[in-house]
Amino acid sequence: MNRYLKLVHMEIHRFRWILIAMMGITAIFQFSGLIWTLKKAMAQFEEQKIQGSDTRKYFDSVPDTLTFEWAMSNTQMWFILPVLLCIAVLSLYVFFIWYRDWMGRHTFIYRLLMLPTARHNLFLAKITALLLFVLSIVAFQLVMLPVQELVLKLVVPAELRSESHIVDVININQALVELIPRQFEQFFYIYGLGTIAVLMLFTAILLERSYQRMGILYGILYLAGCVLVVAAPFLYFGLDSSIIPLYPMEIYVLVLLLFFVVAGVSVWLGSRLLAKKITV
Amino acid sequence: MIEVKEIRKRYRRRNVLNGVSFTAAKGEITCLIGTNGAGKSTVLKAIMGLTPVSGGTIHIDGQTLMPELYEKISFVPDHLTMPAGMKLSDALRFMADFYDSWNEKRADELMKFFRLEHAVKIGSLSKGTAAKFSLVLGLGQDSDYLLLDEPFSGIDLFSREAITEVFTSDLIQHRGVLLTTHEIGDMEHLIDKAVLLKDGVVSQSFHCEEMRSEEGKSVIDVMREVYRA
Amino acid sequence: MNTSEGWTEIAFNNRDPVYMQVVRHFKERIATGHAKAGQAIPSRRELGALMKINPNTVQKAYKEMEDQQLIVTEGNLPSRITQDTHVLSQIRAELLGSAVRDFLQTVQKIDIPIDELLLMVERQYREMGAKHD
Numbered sequence: 001m002n003r004y005l006k007l008v009h010m011e012i013h014r015f016r017w018i019l020i021a022m023m024g025i026t027a028i029f030q031f032s033g034l035i036w037t038l039k040k041a042m043a044q045f046e047e048q049k050i051q052g053s054d055t056r057k058y059f060d061s062v063p064d065t066l067t068f069e070w071a072m073s074n075t076q077m078w079f080i081l082p083v084l085l086c087i088a089v090l091s092l093y094v095f096f097i098w099y100r101d102w103m104g105r106h107t108f109i110y111r112l113l114m115l116p117t118a119r120h121n122l123f124l125a126k127i128t129a130l131l132l133f134v135l136s137i138v139a140f141q142l143v144m145l146p147v148q149e150l151v152l153k154l155v156v157p158a159e160l161r162s163e164s165h166i167v168d169v170i171n172i173n174q175a176l177v178e179l180i181p182r183q184f185e186q187f188f189y190i191y192g193l194g195t196i197a198v199l200m201l202f203t204a205i206l207l208e209r210s211y212q213r214m215g216i217l218y219g220i221l222y223l224a225g226c227v228l229v230v231a232a233p234f235l236y237f238g239l240d241s242s243i244i245p246l247y248p249m250e251i252y253v254l255v256l257l258l259f260f261v262v263a264g265v266s267v268w269l270g271s272r273l274l275a276k277k278i279t280v
Numbered sequence: 281m282i283e284v285k286e287i288r289k290r291y292r293r294r295n296v297l298n299g300v301s302f303t304a305a306k307g308e309i310t311c312l313i314g315t316n317g318a319g320k321s322t323v324l325k326a327i328m329g330l331t332p333v334s335g336g337t338i339h340i341d342g343q344t345l346m347p348e349l350y351e352k353i354s355f356v357p358d359h360l361t362m363p364a365g366m367k368l369s370d371a372l373r374f375m376a377d378f379y380d381s382w383n384e385k386r387a388d389e390l391m392k393f394f395r396l397e398h399a400v401k402i403g404s405l406s407k408g409t410a411a412k413f414s415l416v417l418g419l420g421q422d423s424d425y426l427l428l429d430e431p432f433s434g435i436d437l438f439s440r441e442a443i444t445e446v447f448t449s450d451l452i453q454h455r456g457v458l459l460t461t462h463e464i465g466d467m468e469h470l471i472d473k474a475v476l477l478k479d480g481v482v483s484q485s486f487h488c489e490e491m492r493s494e495e496g497k498s499v500i501d502v503m504r505e506v507y508r509a
Numbered sequence: 510m511n512t513s514e515g516w517t518e519i520a521f522n523n524r525d526p527v528y529m530q531v532v533r534h535f536k537e538r539i540a541t542g543h544a545k546a547g548q549a550i551p552s553r554r555e556l557g558a559l560m561k562i563n564p565n566t567v568q569k570a571y572k573e574m575e576d577q578q579l580i581v582t583e584g585n586l587p588s589r590i591t592q593d594t595h596v597l598s599q600i601r602a603e604l605l606g607s608a609v610r611d612f613l614q615t616v617q618k619i620d621i622p623i624d625e626l627l628l629m630v631e632r633q634y635r636e637m638g639a640k641h642d
Contacts, residue, residue, distance in 0.1 A: 006377055110361035113330055115378050116350040279331040448557040469527050469562040489526045498523030
């Protein structure tokens with residue numbers, strides 16, 4: 001347990017600069033997008049006041065008072081791009097978190113495999129670290145929202161703005177609404193599914209690392225097998241819910257169970273490969 | 281005692297190890313000799329559980345390898361195995377964090393002996409310096425067995441001398457040392473026992489002094505007989 | 510006092526047991542007076558490091574020398590060269606004996622009368638002595 005936590009710490013430590021860089025880029029994008037948009041809106045207000053007419057220089061419609069919600073809906077791209085970037089980087093890191101230990105002049109995997117701790121801790125530490133990266137970026141985004149609201153208050157004079165609810169703000173953004181679910185259940189689905197997908201990939205990577213060229217094939221077959229297992233009820237019964245001889249709740253439990261099976265098998269197989277079959 | 285019995289290994293459709301058996305005792309320096317590609321490194325990796333074997337058994341003091349044994353047996357591969365971005369001090373910290381058998385005082389002495397600087401990045405070390413630091417990591421552990429893969433290959437004369445000095449010092453006293461080499465060179469008088477690997481099997485295994493007293497042959501003489509035939 | 514002084518690396522041959530070569534090296538030093546009776550000798554580890562040989566081999570050599578009563582070890586003190594004059598003279602005799610044997614083995618191949626040989630030996634020995642002075 002102790003060494004597991006140390007391994008998690010080490011994985012985070014190794015990724016810290018990339019994580020900080022991603023947070024930095026996200027902050028720069030979102031803040032500059034927000035400020036730029038608000039400035040434009042203010043300029044449009046000014047012109048409307050001077051010319052007295054309904055100019056549409058920058059925005060088709062600017063409400064009488066600016067809200068955070070409006071700002072958010074007009075800065076979609078500024079918010080979504082860094083989020084997509086983070087997703088891309090983290091997706092690549094799912095692979096790199098393993099392969100980096102085999103790469104280069106100094107192959108760290110030797111040392112990791114020789115640690116006096118059960119090798120499944122390596123597996124668990126890497127998945128934990130990845131989850132923590134994701135959650136810390138999401139948390140960072142959550143923390144940034146009130147700060148961004150503060151920025152709005154600083155840029156826009158009080159008489160020109162009105163309050164908006166944070167939930168509406170999140171809802172209006174296509175990326176945030178997916179990343180920050182408002183119900184625990186949804187949170188559980190999104191991040192649970194993501195975790196299971198990463199576990200499957202980890203095991204596929206370890207198959208490749210254990211059996212080299214044949215391992216690539218095994219890895220792909222494993223992933224296909226996992227998808228097949230999860231999709232089995234639908235393949236068996238078809239997608240038409242009216243003819244499925246099960247209650248929706250039963251299907252739900254069945255699929256959930258299959259997901260747990262896939263997760264469990266992935267962890268078990270991955271640990272076993274690390275313990276018995278892995279080669280440096 | 282490290283006991284290797286009949287281990288087999290296939291790699292890329294070739295039988296690299298074809299039933300290799302030998303022992304390496306505590307308190308002795310055993311040298312695994314073989315030409316390049318004879319599978320010496322594979323044997324060490326197999327003992328350390330870094331690569332699976334397709335047959336045979338390996339016992340360390342009667343036990344099969346398990347994670348706890350990594351406290352007792354340390355491995356110095358032919359290259360440094362710490363991330364390039366780490367400083368030497370980070371790597372020492374890492375060892376201290378993970379190994380109960382890590383001996384900080386000894387590691388410090390070794391750092392001084394090899395004149396290594398703590399603040400240097402691992403990625404910037406020359407081959408000789410990296411080999412020395414690798415040795416610090418291996419010897420810094422209070423392990424009963426020490427495995428070294430080609431500790432003298434491809435490094436400069438002075439690094440060689442410094443490393444030789446370690447072999448005759450109390451740093452390895454009472455430990456079992458198993459090292460590999462493809463040329464015996466100036467190690468002839470350092471080793472207790474030689475194990476000659478050829479065509480995936482052990483063709484000779486002997487104590488050097490016994491070989492000299494009983495047959496009047498040096499290790500090199502035996503190597504000539506084995507590898508020229 | 511530094512006990513390791515004067516004990517340097519020696520050129521070992523690979524075919525004779527190294528521990529026997531170490532013993533012989535000691536005998537030569539004693540016979541030539543480089544090592545005095547009763548003098549402390551380096552520890553096993555020191556000598557191993559100095560001669561760049563395996564400490565187990567040094568251990569074996571010291572054991573052999575103890576058996577031959579060449580050195581004595583009392584408790585935890587460093588080993589010393591024996592003060593037993595009988596042993597010391599024996600070493601001298603042994604070394605001389607083996608040197609003469611080697612010499613004779615070479616000379617035997619050349620058919621030379623003993624008187625002539627002795628004369629030659631005597632003359633050359635004097636010349637060497639003269640050069641040394």
